[in-house]
Every structure is written in C-alpha cells, then in structure tokens.
Amino acid sequence: MPVQESLTEEARRILRANDRGGFTIPTAGLYPFQWLWDAGFTALGWMQFDEGRAWQELETLFLGQWPNGMLPHIVFHRPEPTYFPGPERWGVTRTPPTSAITQPPVVATFVRWMLEQAQNQAQAEAKARSLYPKMLAYHRWFKRERDPENTGLITVLHPWETGADNSPAWDEALARVEVDPALPPYIRRDTAHVDPTQRPHQSEYDRFLTLLEVYKRAGFDQLRLLRECPFRVASLLIDCVLHRANRDLLWLSRRLGFADEAEIEGWLEASQRGIESLWDEEAGLYFNRDLRSGAAIRVGVSASFLPLYAGTSSPQRALRLLRTLEGWARQVRYLVPSTDPYSPRFEPQRYWRGPVWAVVNYLIALGFADYGYPEMALRIRQDTLKLCEMTGFSEYFHPLTGQGLGGGTFSWTAAIYLAWGQAEGPLR
Template sequence: MTSGADTTTQSMIEQAQKTLRDNDLGGYTVPTHGLYPFQWNWDSAIVALGWLPFDETRAWEEVTSLLSAQWKSGMVPHVVFHRPSDTYFPGPDIWGVQNTPDSTSITQPPVLASVVKLLHQHGREQALSGEALHTVVQQLIRSHLWWYNSRDPENTGLVVSYHPWESGMDNSPAWDEPLRAVPKVQWSYTRRDTSHIDASERPHKEEYDRFLYLVDFFRKMNFDDTLIYQDCPYRVNDVSMISILHRGTRDLLALCHDLGIENAQTQYLAHRMTLTEEAIGELWHADTRMFHSKDTRSGKLCMARTSAGMLPLFAGLVSHTQLPLLINELDHWLKNRPFALSSTHPEDPNYEPQRYWRGPIWLHINWMIAEGLLDYGCTSQAERIKEASRDLLYVSGYNESFHAQTGARSGGADFSWTAAMALYWLLPA
C-alpha cells in the first residue's frame, strides 16, 4: 500500500487482500472456491507475489506448500489435492498417482524460481527471506534439472509438454492441431466446471475427451518419463513453457550465485540455457513476425497467433533482429483496443473473446510480457499493457480473466492470482 492512495484504490487493495484471505486454506491458496478447490502450481507461484506486500511469512508458506508435493524425480505437479473436494473433475481417483499428498502426474510452467527471486529481492524481513531461500533453492534446482533431463532428453534445447493442461493455457487454439492426433476417451464422465461457469466460456467436450485420454495414457505408462516421451500422442514444444523455464533458470542461477552455490549442477543448467538460446529460432515465423509452439510429432509450427508468442520477451530470447518485428506486431495488436492483451490475436480466425484461452485477457501473462518489454527497453508498450490491465480491475474486479473486447468478467470470480497481480503489480505506486 502506498501513502496518498485515493479512497478507491485503498478499497481495491483491501478487497484484493480479502480475496486472498478468503481463498486461503491454511498454507496454500485455492484459485477460487468451487471451480478450482485445490492448489494449482503456477497459480500458487503468482499468488505468493500477492501475499508479499502485506504478509511476507504467508508468501513463503505458499512456496513451501507447493514444493511439499514435489516428486522424487524433481517434478512439481500441476495440481496438489491437499484435501478432498467433489466440486472438481478429474480428481485424484482418475489420475491414479500414489504419492503423499495426492497430485496430478503432469506439471505447469515453472515460474516459481522467478517468483522466489522476487520474494528474496523485495522482501523486507531479510532473516525470514534468507532462511526460506536456503530451504527451497535445492528443491528448485532439482525441479529445473528434471525439466531439462526428462522433457528434453535429446538435448534439443526445447523442452516438451505432454498435455494442454501443462501449459496452463488449456484450450488455446495453438493446441488444436496437436490434439487432433489424440484419441477420445470411450468412457462417460461428468464435468464439474460447467456447473460453475457457463459452457460458452469453457473448453468443448471434444477437447475434454482428448484431455482425459492423455490422463489415462500417463497412468497406463505408470508415469514413466522415458515411455511417455517416446509414445505420447501429444508432444509439443510449448513456447510459453520454454520461455518461462528459461527465465526461471536464469533467475535460479542468480540466486545460486548470491548463495555461493557454484557446482556441476549449476554449470549444467547454464549449459542447457545455451542450448535453448541456440534453438529458439526454430519457433520464430517470419510471416507472422511472432514465436509459435511446435508439434514435434508432425514437425509443424502451431500457427495460431497467441499471447504465448510474446513470452520470449520475458525470457530474453528475442534477438535484436526479431525485436522490432515483434514489437511492430504487438503495437498492431494493441492499437485501438481499450483492453489488452487478448490471449489470442483478435485477427486470428480462432479468436473467441470470452472462451477461456481463446481470447480472454489474463493479467499474470500481461505482467510477464510487460516485464520482458521493460528488459528490452520497450517502456511505452510495457506501460500500455500495465495501464490496460489496471483498467480491467476497475471495470469488473478480481476475475479469473476478462472479456477481450468489453473487459467484463470471464471465468471465475474472486480469483486469487488476479488479486495477487493487483497487490504486487498494478495498485501500488
């Protein structure tokens, strides 16, 4: 909170804090009650930033709670089922993981290391920060080693995703073509999401049928990383995941340097960063002037124009020749649009302004893109995105996402990571 904040801003800050407290289940924060009653990986990372300005201890608890579910392999799962709930599907019985606590068998974009660096950098309680950092840094190293060894065993420089849910961008049009190669499940099921949110804002059943086939596949492979890499019908170089991992590894190595950790593991992580820097050009398309994900099964780029194509800015992976082209495309994307940045380009044929990741605006993605723009000195575009993001809060509050054209609510209400972005990024001076 800043001194001199006006009454409206102060009220917004208090409401954002209340949102986090209401969604706090004791050490972890659910995204929102009902629709998402468990702990989600990248949600929790973002939410930790929201706790930081007013409860630093609680911010670190969010991190350690998430890492308490880390697998022996080093993977941090995408959902942790700390306690039972019947408001979400698929639950632990469908995933079939025999771990404590229960979890899914896939992961999500590893933004946690970047968040931990910010918690350490901006924390006011240095004793708390120092102790917490020593607790989690080895777990973060194990996580990033798992990413490179298990998700890029051929040393291509580009890790792979096995499920659209891993991207966090579940029904992005970027996944349409890779998903067509995935069979549909043949058993019946009852979704829970459409009992909370109108079906017009959620993925189609045809997508869910394929999502669940992949869940079955992982279980049948006994969650074996080697078998899944060889045989998974969905295997994608997700540009958002690659970018967030690359930024996270850079931030993790900076933390290691500060702690005096220099060893074979950190050298290996630095080497893997070099491989990514050499390979990222494979995901650039000269005609769209953007980055795209790649279906490794077909060898083709996923040509939908999505906000993920801007995330190499966050990673520092955009070359000097690519930068002006990418910024020109971003300027066009932002032109004459009061709200930004839509998750799918408004001129893309797959654009739907209110259907989950096919159009709506997500503030944590905006934050990452804006951070990347600042790193490249593109301050006017960064400020444009920040201002547009702040405007959304005043238009419709702390929603999961926002209608790309009207700014109205999209998805769940009283949403934790939106409140967190307000507290960390948008409302303070």
C-alpha cells in the first residue's frame, strides 16, 4: 500500500479510536474531553469520510455553550480521572460541566468550509442554519464582554484561552501574576503522560491555576475580570481567528438569509484596525500586546503570521512577513516553529516555545496562499505532511529533527492530514 494511502487509513483509524460517541477526544489519557478548537479541526477531518459525524462534532460542542453565548474551551461530557484540572476544580455548576474560559473561535470558518465542500448539500445547509444563531451568540459574547470599548482587540484573560498556553509571548504578563498563597494543592496529570521537558513549567502551572481561582472569586463576571484580572493581553491567535470567523459568519449570514450583516461588518471594521495596530515596521512582524502596560510583546511567534489568514494585512506587509519567515526557515528544518528561532526564548521541544503545530501551519499556509505566495504555502504543507510521514500523528513536532512530541495518535494532526494530504494544491 502506498505511504499516503496507508497514512490516510491510519488517520481515519485515529479519529474512530478517539471518538467517544458524538465528540472526539484529542488523545486518550492526556486530553480525554472535548476541546473547542480541536473540535473544529477534527470536524474538518471527519468531513473527508463521514459528513454526518463531522456535523455531530460541532453540535455536541455547542451543548456546552453558556446562556450568555460563551463557548467554553473544554466540555466535560463524562467523568475521566486522567486529566487535571477537571470540572471539580473549575466549579462551573451547569450540565454538561465545562471550563469557564474560551479558545480560538475557529468554528464559523469551518462551518463555511464544510458547507462549501459537502457532498450532501441539503444536510449541510440544514446543519449550518441550525448552528448559525449559536455562532452569532458566541461572537456577540466576544464583542460585548471582551471588547466593550470597541478597540478592535479582544482582551484575553488566561494563557489557556490563546491556545498557546506557555508561549514566551506571555512570559512577562504571566510573571506579574502572584501565585495565590492559598492555592489549593494539586497533582498535575499531564507529566504522567508526556516527558516534562515537553510541557509547561511548574511555575507556569501555579499561575495558570491562580488565574482559575481569580475567575471563580469573580463569579465568572467578564466585565469585572476586565478590571481585576492580573493577566490581560491581546492575542494574535484569538484576534486573527475571530476576524476570519467573522468574515465567514458574514458569508453564512448572506448565504443562509439571516439579517445580521451590518452588525458583523461593524465588528470587522474594528478588528481590521485593531489587528493592524499590532504591526511592527522595524521587525517586519506582528506582535501580541500586553493590555496592562499597553506595550508590544516583542517576541515573534507563529501567530505573528496570522494576519494573512485574517486578511487584514496590506500587500506590502505580506511581503515583509514572507521575508521574515524565509529568515526563520534558514534556522530550522521544518516550518513553522511556534517561536522565532532567532529568539533566546526559543525551545525546540517545549510545547508552544518552539515546536511545529500542524493546525497552525494550516492557517498560516492558507494566509500565504490568499496573498499570492503559493510557494511558501506549499513549503509549509509539504513540511507538515513530511512530519506526519516521518513520526506519525503527534501533537507537535521538533522543528530541527522532526521528532514527534507531546501526545501521540492526536486527532487534530490526523484531521489536518486528511483535510490537506489529499489536496492537489497547497491547500484544501
């Protein structure tokens, strides 16, 4: 059997093995629940061979949506002792239990893509129509409770919300979080599944959990947290994914006959300005921002290229980004490292401080293709597929050696292979 065909079968097997009856876990043991942005990528993978199951993934995810519209980053559909912090630590009293923070809002974009590529158009349109009001409520929550002053930038209140938990972009902002002296004791579960050198440090975990206690003391009141939370940043991953999602929500509104265009267009105008305010001309890169100090966080990360995916960049800035990434490529074997390989904070095997992530590669490549740079998009795609062929469907990969890191048999990596591996061009 040819390698590509064999890996396609393996990727499908992983999704089936990680299926828990309506939702797909990222990988057994390490991540035994349903995560928000994982579910979006996983649905895209299911879409390649089981369209009904793909739509079910997103419908199940929205069972965790809060009445205020917030879509939590974890839905605890059933008890599972191998993960910490579980529902008891979050203290959210609802059914199903969930976390109290969100994650990059990829869903509207993936619903559009799924609708566009569906073989069963009648089913797809019905599913998209039923999901649309829920997605609109989620995006309204972002605007109402995370950007009430219409700055065009979302305030992120926890590193876990960004999807890039221990990125060096958060080092200073997280260091200002004083560890709660009354922090309840805990035992990490992640390092029982993965080499600790590939995971966040204990000092970071103490602060992650301190912020969880801040959330609980505030009764999860977002507007109060905007004033009181010690960690407040603007995240390119959140802002760029949300901008693209709003573009696609606008498309869905028009396609499905909803009447929300003016509202969504207003969001897009604000976030266009907000994202472009993060550009640094000297560095030729976009930087995240510390919203407590107002200062740019001057460390390049893979999300620094996502304004191309969002579609906010000018052609001139897109060319600068291409040149910047070409420079990074001279320092690593596989693109795109999650941290600038020239930075002293670059750690090639520690979670979001250096490794390559297939899902972020997919978004970055789409951005370069959209701006007329198919060669770079193809390079990123080829690197991603090569990593899967070399070491399997790992959570993330070493950018110098290609070693698979983190969890194994990982759903979203398998999903990217299914969605991308069959394409004739650089993208879907």
